[in-house]
Amino acid sequence: MYISSISQYMNNRLDLFEELIEYLQSGIYELNKLYNVTCIGIYNHGKSTLLNALVNSLDDSIFATSDKRETTESKAYQYGDILWTDTPGLNATKGDDNVTMKEVRKSHLNLFAHNLSTGGLNQQERKFLQEIARIWDNPKQFLDNTIFVLNNFGGQDENAIKDVEREITSQIQTIFGAEAKVDMLVVSAKNYQKGKQDNKQMLIKQSNIKQLYTMIQGKKEQFSKDDIMSRRLMKKLDIEIDKRKKELEECESDIKKIDRELINEISKANNKIKSYRQGEI
Ligand SMILES: Nc1nc2c(ncn2[C@@H]2O[C@H](COP(=O)(O)OP(=O)(O)O)[C@@H](O)[C@H]2O)c(=O)[nH]1
Ligand SMILES: [Mg+2]
Structure with missing residues (x-):
């Protein structure tokens, strides 16, 4: 569960950057038009x-x-x-x-x-x-x-x-x-x-x-x-980058949550082992 979450997080991250690159490409198209x-x-x-x-x-x-x-x-x-x-x-x-x-x-x-x-x-x-x-x-x-x-x-x-x-x-x-x-x-x-x-x-x-x-x-x-267009584009880019940053921050908070859950699981498992050793199970 932990590994698949990490890979999902990485995939999300890659998707976001791909989107950003597409956006930049469309901006370049606009400048050349x-x-x-x-x-x-x-x-x-x-x-x-x-x-x-x-x-x-x-x-x-x-x-x-x-x-x-x-x-x-x-x-x-x-x-x-x-x-x-x-x-x-x-x-x-x-x-x-x-x-x-x-x-x-x-x-x-x-x-x-x-x-x-x-x-x-x-x-x-x-x-x-x-x-x-x-x-x-x-x-x-x-x-x-x-x-x-x-x-x-x-x-x-x-x-x-x-x-x-x-x-x-x-x-x-x-x-x-x-x-x-x-x-x-x-x-x-x-x-x-x-x-x-x-x-x-x-x-x-x-x-x-x-x-x-x-x-x-x-x-x-x-x-x-x-060069109004490039100024307009820079403004749009700033907005887009801010959006992506927010989305990445959300991903980060998800990862932290997964971390906490994992630590919880480990300590539960630890306790189980301890109890086992003490012959309680
Ligand atoms: N006398 C005259 N008639 C014009 C002039 N410009 C357009 N027209 C006529 O006005 C009518 C409408 O023109 P059009 O260019 O199709 O207008 P649109 O609907 O705004 O695109 C047509 O019959 C044109 O021939 C002009 O400068 N002088
Ligand atoms: Mg006309």
Whole structure:
């Protein structure tokens, strides 16, 4: 009984270390993984078209676009050294929101696509941001890693654009705090695609897609500098190691218990032998 307990203890110990090694390996995988840019937003606000423009898919062939609800699952596509991910529209269904939330958790940078001609953020968009502000460990970090992309479908005039920008900034600050810094850019993905197809430099320039691309690259470089992922990983590792330590301490206390039981057994056996010698048995 004693020997088998010891071997069980050793096996437990080995299992724990194996788990820890697996965990470290998954961490290394995470560090090596591509920079992930995820596009989120309400259905039909131009998410897929925006991603097509960013990956130079001028005929919308990479990310499905349509007036129908087209994207019901996420789709990821590598272009350059970035993994671009399209998500289902917010609040099309509850399941879609969960898919999107999972993608946002994995992503390094979010593009929050919003159709400018609808005015400020609607209730569904605010609800999604409120949920993030409620459940995120560090909601400010979400904002640092998010660009609000206002899709200018209808060529709104400058004053109307300024009004919407102000309204959205104030809506975001209501949710994330008055000090919250909001990265925002007005773009026209369709104009970019048209400009590229017809070689119209003015359309390309005014579409702001290149500025958005530069902003994304800037965020990416900042990310490598800060090495957020490795800091996140170190924090996770600390927690994991603490957990393992606790489990090992429990094993140790089990071993001590077995020790005490063994000593007890030995002294019982000793007493029996003594009694035997004294002719009591
Ligand atoms: N005029 C115009 N239409 C756009 C623009 N971006 C998207 N659309 C159209 O809006 C509709 C929805 O776009 P889509 O990218 O599928 O939106 P998603 O549901 O958010 O992915 C499609 O018919 C697009 O052609 C744009 O910049 N300008
Ligand atoms: Mg779509």
